[in-house]
Amino acid sequence: MTQSAKSKKVLILSNMGPSDLHPEGGQFVVNQVAAVKKYTDDVDVDFFYLTLDKRNMLHAVLRYPLFLLRFIWKYVFSFQRLDVIHVHFYFPTILLAVIYRLFRNSKVKILVTFHGSDVYAYQPPSKIYRAMLKYVDEGIFVSEQLRIRANLPIGQQTVLSAGIKDDFRVLGRVEKRFDFIFVGRLIELKGAKRLIKLLENMPENMTCVVVGRGPYATRIEELSEKQSNIHHVDFASPTEIAQLMNASRLLINLSAFESFGLVMTEANACGIPVLATDTDGAQAQIRDGQNGFIVPNDDAWIHSNIIDAIIRCQGVTLDSVNIARANTHRLSNIAKSLIQRYI
Numbered sequence: 001m002t003q004s005a006k007s008k009k010v011l012i013l014s015n016m017g018p019s020d021l022h023p024e025g026g027q028f029v030v031n032q033v034a035a036v037k038k039y040t041d042d043v044d045v046d047f048f049y050l051t052l053d054k055r056n057m058l059h060a061v062l063r064y065p066l067f068l069l070r071f072i073w074k075y076v077f078s079f080q081r082l083d084v085i086h087v088h089f090y091f092p093t094i095l096l097a098v099i100y101r102l103f104r105n106s107k108v109k110i111l112v113t114f115h116g117s118d119v120y121a122y123q124p125p126s127k128i129y130r131a132m133l134k135y136v137d138e139g140i141f142v143s144e145q146l147r148i149r150a151n152l153p154i155g156q157q158t159v160l161s162a163g164i165k166d167d168f169r170v171l172g173r174v175e176k177r178f179d180f181i182f183v184g185r186l187i188e189l190k191g192a193k194r195l196i197k198l199l200e201n202m203p204e205n206m207t208c209v210v211v212g213r214g215p216y217a218t219r220i221e222e223l224s225e226k227q228s229n230i231h232h233v234d235f236a237s238p239t240e241i242a243q244l245m246n247a248s249r250l251l252i253n254l255s256a257f258e259s260f261g262l263v264m265t266e267a268n269a270c271g272i273p274v275l276a277t278d279t280d281g282a283q284a285q286i287r288d289g290q291n292g293f294i295v296p297n298d299d300a301w302i303h304s305n306i307i308d309a310i311i312r313c314q315g316v317t318l319d320s321v322n323i324a325r326a327n328t329h330r331l332s333n334i335a336k337s338l339i340q341r342y343i
Contacts, residue, residue, distance in 0.1 A: 008042065008043050014047075015092070038335070072099065081105050084342050085110050089115055090112050091122055091129050114146060114150060139152060139154035142259050143284040171242070177207065179249055180251065181211070181272075182210045182211070187215060189255065189256055190256075196219055198302075250313055255281070261276070268318060268325070282294045293312075
């Protein structure tokens with residue numbers, strides 16, 4: 001496409017992006033950037049982000065200061081002015097956007113997408129957290145439940161999920177090789193410890209596949225090596241994940257906190273139900289008995305009942321209405337909505 005001479009200059013700014021060590025980092029933001037570029041030539045998009053890499057203690061300490069310095073050098077001292085800064089993950093990333101407004105362009109429009117951890121981890125909000133809100137022109141929340149929970153004094157507020165790629169769809173007649181699939185970062189917040197307890201007690205006639213990396217990946221890999229009914233994939237492309245979902249009877253989500261949980265939308269788009277702990281994301285998406293089931297967000301209950309719950313839920317099939325509901329979150333729709341805000 002030919003770049004319009006009058007196109008808006010938009011910066012997508014995130015504190016979570018991909019790297020060689022962590023190719024999965026911030027994939028939903030990466031996907032949004034690609035989709036926006038695909039659907040318009042009226043927006044000149046740049047993407048500036050911090051990776052998840054923490055190579056050593058010194059790097060872990062200095063990564064944010066270096067991120068700030070690189071931002072100032074590249075954008076504050078630049079001859080070209082930004083018209084819009086879209087911040088993903090509010091705090092502390094918002095500080096960079098505010099610095100740009102104060103020292104480079106007082107008219108820059110600042111949008112912020114709140115993803116969940118940037119709300120949950122800052123309760124109650126600090127003084128600086130709240131002070132930066134006055135610079136936000138529009139707050140975009142990935143679910144209505146998150147918007148209500150955040151209760152932030154932002155004048156213009158919108159609910160818009162991160163969006164799912166077209167890869168996630170019903171693929172037709174696919175053999176169901178797995179009783180359930182788990183997809184996500186293998187960290188405690190996403191239910192990795194709960195998952196490990198489940199796998200350690202899983203009956204031999206039950207099969208599963210776990211897709212994800214993180215601190216608990218080593219233990220899951222050990223279990224997969226000992227037990228042939230447990231399969232672990234550390235990283236997979238959206239197309240590969242969609243194939244694995246189609247080959248599964250059920251997706252389980254064991255998160256302690258989940259603002260939306262795009263993986264649940266992806267599973268429904270692939271025609272499989274979701275068994276999820278009671279979180280904001282589950283409340284936003286799951287209709288009990290129709291496209292999945294919500295279970296207590298409690299360790300003791302999960303340890304005692306999750307296997308029986310998985311068995312009970314395996315017979316649920318999604319009708320066309322519930323699959324269509326998931327399809328409203330297609331990335332193409334999300335990108336077009338964002339473009340309207342940028343222009």
